[in-house]
Amino acid sequence: MQQAILLHNPGAGDEDHLKSDLVKSIEAAGYGCVYFSVKKEDTWKQQLDQADFAVVAGGDGTVRRVVKELVKRNALDKKLPIALLPMGTANNLCKTLGIDRDHDSEHLIENWGKATLQRFDVGIIKNADTTDFFLEGAGYGVFPKLIKKMESIDISHVETAKDELQLALEVLHDIILSAKATNYRIKADNNIYEGKSLLLEVMNIQSIGPNLILSPSAETDDGLFDVVIVDEAQREEFAQYIKELITDAEATFSWKTFKAKELTIECDSKHMHVDDELVLPLKNPLLLEVRDNVLEFLA
Incomplete structure (x- = not known):
């Protein structure tokens, strides 16, 4: 029998009920299961070697x-x-990874036996002071501003995840209209890219933030980043694109993009994010590189 370690980030009031349901569903599917709340304790870190696979119940x-x-x-x-x-x-x-959140957890768990293992590269960020990693993307400009703004907005009236994503797109639209473009310089594969950007993202997957697809061709195991840039000259077009997404209209946008395994970035932006975390701007220059096949996900 394969042993699962269930790592759950419970919301207010749902821990006991959901914990019981998840454990029962995993055991009913034929797995052993031990539960930990990652919100309350760190003892799970010492138990990883006892498991055959990890189950993460939560968000990004x-x-x-x-x-x-x-x-x-x-x-x-x-x-x-x-x-x-x-x-x-x-x-x-x-x-x-093609995991549909519209399916309930019991359905997803029942289908683990049919799942394939998807290799997943990890992005590494380094400068003279620090080393960090990212799974989704890292970058400058309007997305860090969006993260900061959403932290200060009262969303207690928002009823569903879809409504919260819609609100985030509306806030992003307003940010695009007023954000200051900042100078950037990128060296990648002996090419130099420079200009003034509203958005500069180094993508490891297709989408970030409110499910905004920046790099539809991105793959989790190709050993390459997709670098996406929106320049100052595209401000109005970019804002219109987000506006159309808000109204569920068919929308397209011409992303300036290229692929690279390793790149060096210098950027004047006062805002930066790593995945969904807002961070202080890291000292220039930043070296970003792909580490191949670090993780495996059930897909």
Whole structure:
């Protein structure tokens, strides 16, 4: 019998009920299961070697918290496949892996036996002061501003994840209209890219933020980043594109994009994000590189 370690980020009031339901569903599917709340304790970190695979029940931020521990493990530790149960707002990682949040957890768990293992590269960020990693994307400009703005907005009236994503797009639209474009310079594969950008994103998957697809051709295991740039000259077109997405209209946008395995970035932006975390601007220049096949997800 395969042993699962269930790592759950419970919302207010749902821990006991959902914990019981998830454990029962996993055991009913033929797996052993031990439960940990990643919100309350860190003892799960010492139990990883006892499991055959990890189950992360939460949003993209919870996945990042778990992966942060997994990437620290050395080559002698066994690689733990990760199964995702989407319980966040955007669930961009689940969308990338084809995991439909409209299915309930019981249905997803029942289908683990039919799942394939999807290799997943990880992005590494380095400068003279620090080293970090990302799963989804890292960048400058309007998305860090959106993260900061959403932290200050009262969303208690928002009833569904879809409504929250819609609100985020509306806030993003307003940010695009007023955001200051900043200078950037990128060196990648002996090419130089420079200009003034509203958005500069180094993507590891197709979408970030409110399910905004920036790099539809991105793959999780190709060993390459998709670098996406929106220049100052595209401000009005970009704002109109977001406006059309808000109204569910058919919308297209001409992203300026290229692929690279390694790049160096210098940017004057005062805002930066790594996945869904707002961070202080890291000291220039930044080196970003792909680490191949670091993770495996059930897809």
